[in-house]
Amino acid sequence: MDEGGFEREYRKRRRPPGAYLLLLGVVLLNALFQAGRPDGGGGFRWILGPPVMILLFVAALTRVLLEQYRAFTRVTSAGITARSLLRTRTWAWSEVYDIRVEPLPHGSGSNGPRWFTYLYDFDGRRFLLPHLDDWQLADPYAEVSELCLTADPQRSLGWEQRPDVEERIRRGALRRRARLWGGYGAVAMMVVMFVVSLALVFADRADHPFLLIVCVPVASGVALSAVLQWYWTTQAAN
Template sequence: MDVGGVTREYRRRRRPPGAHLLLLGALLMNGLLQTGRLHDDGDGGFWWGPPVFALLMVSALARILLEQYRAYTRVTTAGITARGPLRSRTWAWHEVYDIRVERAPRGSGRMAPQWLTYLYDFQGRRFLLPHLNDWQLDDPYTEVSDLSLATAPYRSLAWEPRPDVEERILVRAAQRKAWTWGAHGALAMMAVMFVVSVGLIVTGRPDHPLLLIGGVPVASGVVLGAVLQWYWASRPPHSPARQP
């Protein structure tokens, strides 16, 4: 609602789908079973597995809870504030280049919002605006369009595209794409190294499983991300979609 001008706050209004919680529970149980099977008190092995897994699960659950109950997006006549799980950031209106509704990354399926809202600054940097998505709003694109019209009088510049900023946005989009694929490659390599480590333990030849499961995937992801960033540097992707 508007109160004395443009004052809107977007928080969690709806619960996540039940399937989302079921999947999270299934992943938790599977992880517990797997780390239990690999636990070895005799000769080292995966003794560190259960505590590391417990730490990761606690961190993931804490982040989910903070995203649901602490995060928000607040819009006022002075600017816009995005508070995430751990920190918040505020932009004055003259620092905001654009606010765009974009399709979520591929592979998220129905277990995550399909349309997300981002703030772009004049350096081409992109920042997620929490709870301005299709989980919490019936039509985020209409909401953002209305928000842009309502805040136009408080900006020193019109909501108009600028070629230099659009170029920066495309370059940064190419960088994000490269490092996203680097992260995917690291996860794939982690799965491979996990199988290799289990095979070595089964055959009685454990050989630095922490290095295989942690070090090799990280190094592979960094190399892949760097190569793809170099490759896509002169081939930036198309401008992000702005409406559903």
């Protein structure tokens, strides 16, 4: 309890994310399968082989553990502290522009929380408040509304919206949307390049799996993201 007599902490999900557990199992099984194969497999073995699979397994396991036991959000009458996987940030209430509950982007899957809470500062930047979501809470909207009412006496500006900040928030949303679709494009291109590389192997022609399966999709995703951001920003300005 802080000096003002108000403190709430949100940490640790009700259950580990099912998608991560599934990923851990698939990656580990594939690593064991690849490790039992005789040497060979060409360039694909370097991309899908045991070293990469084990590295992915360790990365996924580390993320699950950090989300479960490190990340949290603490709210007091003095401000908000959010600890993510690797970093801790603290904002006084006077530095907080708004707190908003937002849905998961369409098409991002449902193996986890569907509603997240974000803090916006006066520069329009958005920060995730860990575990303040619909896995931790039955009604995130009601919880955030109560937090804002509790913090209102600490804010000299109140919670009124400012056009300049709202414009920066809108531009940030367009950038995130463009990056999301750029990621979708990169995944689609990766599938295409995987088929192309596999066809080259069967045709006994020189294949370059790292270039085709990694470099080309990444470059395509970055290009698509840049084009979409320019297009949507132009459309919104008209």
